[in-house]
Amino acid sequence: MDASKPQSLARRLPVITLLLIGGAVVIAQFPGWSAWLIYDRSAILSGEIWRMFTGHWVHFSTSHLVYDLLALGVAGWIIEAKNLPHFGWLCLLTPWLVSAVLLLFEPRMNLFGGLSALATTAIVYLALFGLHDAPPWRWVCLAALMGIAGKILFEMSTGRMMFVTTGDGPVAVSVAGHISGALIALLFYGQSKIIAGRDRR
Amino acid sequence: MIKTVWLTIGLVAIVAIFVAGCDTFGGGGGQHRASNLYAYLYSGQKEHIDAPTVPVLSLPLRVGVAFVPVDNPNGRNNYSYGDDLSFSESQKMDLMKQISGQFKQYPFVKSIELIPTAYLTPRGGFANLDQIRTMYGVDVMALLSYDQVQFTGEGVLSLTYWTIVGAYVVPGEKNDTKTMMDAAVYDVASRKLLFRAPGIGNVKGSATPINLSEQLRADSKKGFEEAATNLVANLKVQLEEFKEQVANAPTEYKIEYKPGYTGGGAFGGMETIFVGGMGACFLWTRRNRKV
Numbered sequence: 001m002d003a004s005k006p007q008s009l010a011r012r013l014p015v016i017t018l019l020l021i022g023g024a025v026v027i028a029q030f031p032g033w034s035a036w037l038i039y040d041r042s043a044i045l046s047g048e049i050w051r052m053f054t055g056h057w058v059h060f061s062t063s064h065l066v067y068d069l070l071a072l073g074v075a076g077w078i079i080e081a082k083n084l085p086h087f088g089w090l091c092l093l094t095p096w097l098v099s100a101v102l103l104l105f106e107p108r109m110n111l112f113g114g115l116s117a118l119a120t121t122a123i124v125y126l127a128l129f130g131l132h133d134a135p136p137w138r139w140v141c142l143a144a145l146m147g148i149a150g151k152i153l154f155e156m157s158t159g160r161m162m163f164v165t166t167g168d169g170p171v172a173v174s175v176a177g178h179i180s181g182a183l184i185a186l187l188f189y190g191q192s193k194i195i196a197g198r199d200r201r
Numbered sequence: 202m203i204k205t206v207w208l209t210i211g212l213v214a215i216v217a218i219f220v221a222g223c224d225t226f227g228g229g230g231g232q233h234r235a236s237n238l239y240a241y242l243y244s245g246q247k248e249h250i251d252a253p254t255v256p257v258l259s260l261p262l263r264v265g266v267a268f269v270p271v272d273n274p275n276g277r278n279n280y281s282y283g284d285d286l287s288f289s290e291s292q293k294m295d296l297m298k299q300i301s302g303q304f305k306q307y308p309f310v311k312s313i314e315l316i317p318t319a320y321l322t323p324r325g326g327f328a329n330l331d332q333i334r335t336m337y338g339v340d341v342m343a344l345l346s347y348d349q350v351q352f353t354g355e356g357v358l359s360l361t362y363w364t365i366v367g368a369y370v371v372p373g374e375k376n377d378t379k380t381m382m383d384a385a386v387y388d389v390a391s392r393k394l395l396f397r398a399p400g401i402g403n404v405k406g407s408a409t410p411i412n413l414s415e416q417l418r419a420d421s422k423k424g425f426e427e428a429a430t431n432l433v434a435n436l437k438v439q440l441e442e443f444k445e446q447v448a449n450a451p452t453e454y455k456i457e458y459k460p461g462y463t464g465g466g467a468f469g470g471m472e473t474i475f476v477g478g479m480g481a482c483f484l485w486t487r488r489n490r491k492v
Binding site: 126 | 260308458459460461462464465466468470472473475476477478480482483486487
């Protein structure tokens, strides 16, 4: 399925993706902001709930930032180029939902940062729609889904650690963040299909 | 009369040779300074077998660094044990600081405690380590041991150092100073050896009978310094390998995180390359009007 209109790629700017990336780059330029924006469990439970959203734009190192932005940037650009539905809502709601999952299921984790949960959501969302397209894109999307599943399984089995430091210790990979990101993509995809089915009827 | 003189000379010669032989063949004499890890951990348990367990590493780790206490003053091989003046507490502390510096470079290490040898009981074993763990709140212990022999006699001797992983045999020559240091890093709770690093120092003998004791003291100090430098270099390599092993062998180590840890999402190089490939494929299919 391809919902895109016949426009040239050059004329269609991926506005949402650029906003997502721009936000992370700006925050990285002002390290002092991170203390007010990062997901901080105790601060959130004290009422600073904006951190549930803004925390995803805080990164712990340049490589952390670059990898996350590349993944989200490419996936977001393709999604917008293909004009897949509800991408704006997906980007708006995913950070809140992922943070809610972390609050519930990762009580020992005090700080969290990074756009990788949203990047995972975007890649899974894109790949699920891509399964309806013609080969070879279909196979690429299938491989992406299998790759994401394998990545999550690997992280679950190894408790993989990112070898970056916040000055306070190591940063652990939040598997719950990635799983919830993938599930949110699945929910949005299912809902889009249901709405599309209703519209057809 | 002449016969008696010759008999006396002969007897004196035999006694002289015998007296000299006691020193030459009886081990040659020398200095031996040692603190033995195996004796500290497993003394009285010659038949011990470690049960295979999977260590649970609770990150970030709190690491303790300590020198194993000197074991038995009436030791082996007829060497006289020195009083460790050549390897003073301040030298030990300097080496422990160098080693803690190596650990500090890794984000999975939260803190390092330098533990004075006085807190370790000779032949204390893991029961003693458990006490240290409780006292200092450490998860992992880096146990440092050493063995230094200075050969002052004639002939070929050897230093045999019994480490946890096997015996080192080092041939010695007159007035040589051979030093072996060892850092064994244990997960105290599971009693598992995580990794170890050796350090060897070899100072060639240059002492003469006139300045023998002074020169030996200087050589001893130099030997410890050489071995320590070598140990720190090897430890760096072993730490890197351990880091890789922990990341890639989930069946051998279980990783947990202490409360209050920091989490994040991570895309590595491979994932990013794949997503980049997706982008290239999308462009290609778009140009060929297949998507």
